[in-house]
Amino acid sequence: MSLKPKLEAIIYAAETPITLDQIVQLVRDSLLADGASDDADVRSRVRAALDELFADYGVPDRGIEIRQVAGGYRMSTKPEQHDVVRAFAKSLKPPIRLSLPALETLAVIAYKQPVTVPEISEIRGVDSSGVIATLLERKLITTAGRKAVVGRPILYKTTKEFLLRFGLKDVNELPSMEEFEKLVAESFQSDLMPVEETAQEPEGARAADAAQEAVPPGQDHEVATEPSNSPENPAA
Structure with a gap:
C-alpha cells in the first residue's frame, strides 16, 4: 500500500x-x-x-x-x-445526558431485548424502573408489547435512535459486552450525570405512566416467553 x-x-x-x-x-x-x-x-x-x-x-x-x-x-x-x-x-441535537444507572440499564436492554423491567432489575441487582423513563424520553428504547406471563409486564427494546447514536446498522452488529461498555464510555464520557440510583426513584411513576400510554391495555401484543438472547446473538 x-x-x-x-x-x-x-x-x-x-x-x-x-x-x-x-x-x-x-x-x-x-x-x-x-x-x-x-x-x-x-x-x-x-x-x-x-x-x-x-x-x-x-x-x-x-x-x-x-x-x-x-x-x-x-x-x-x-x-x-x-x-x-x-x-x-x-x-445538531444537544448531547444526550445519562446517569450511570441509565447506561447500565441501556446495556442490558441492548443485549437481552425484548426484556421486562423485573428481568433488568434482576440482572443489575437493583430496581431499574426509575431509569426507564429517562431512556424512553431520550428515545433510546421503546415498548415491544407485553410478555405472556402472569402480570403481563411490558417489554422494552432499543430504537433507531440507539442505532444512530452508536453507529450500528442493526443490533446484530453489537460488539461483545466488554467492547460495548467501552463504546458507551466513549460516546457518553462528557455527558454523564453523577446521579445516584436513589435519585431516580421519582421517575418510577413516570416510567410506568409512559409505558402504560405506549401500550394501552386494550391493545396488548402477545409475546412468546422465549429465552433472552445472549450477547453473542442479540435480538434483531
Whole structure:
C-alpha cells in the first residue's frame, strides 16, 4: 500500500495533532520492509508523502485541509467554510445526558431485548424502573408489547435512535459486552450525570405512566416467553 493514504488515515484518526516523530514511528517498520535504507530514509519518505498530502488538500475545491498545529499535523475545515460548518453545528441535537444507572440499564436492554423491567432489575441487582423513563424520553428504547406471563409486564427494546447514536446498522452488529461498555464510555464520557440510583426513584411513576400510554391495555401484543438472547446473538 502507498504511504500517502496511510498518513492520511493516521492524521484523520488522531484526536490531537500528531507529530512527525509519532508518524515516523508508526510507519517505520513497514517502510523498512518496503526498502527504506535506514531511519533517515524513513523520515525523508514520510516528509515527501506529507508534502504531497498538503498539496492534495490545498486545492480550492477541497473543504478540508491539513494544518500544522501545536507541533503536529491535524485535519480541519478551511476558514472559508466555517460559516456553513457553524450553521451545521448549531443544527445538531444537544448531547444526550445519562446517569450511570441509565447506561447500565441501556446495556442490558441492548443485549437481552425484548426484556421486562423485573428481568433488568434482576440482572443489575437493583430496581431499574426509575431509569426507564429517562431512556424512553431520550428515545433510546421503546415498548415491544407485553410478555405472556402472569402480570403481563411490558417489554422494552432499543430504537433507531440507539442505532444512530452508536453507529450500528442493526443490533446484530453489537460488539461483545466488554467492547460495548467501552463504546458507551466513549460516546457518553462528557455527558454523564453523577446521579445516584436513589435519585431516580421519582421517575418510577413516570416510567410506568409512559409505558402504560405506549401500550394501552386494550391493545396488548402477545409475546412468546422465549429465552433472552445472549450477547453473542442479540435480538434483531
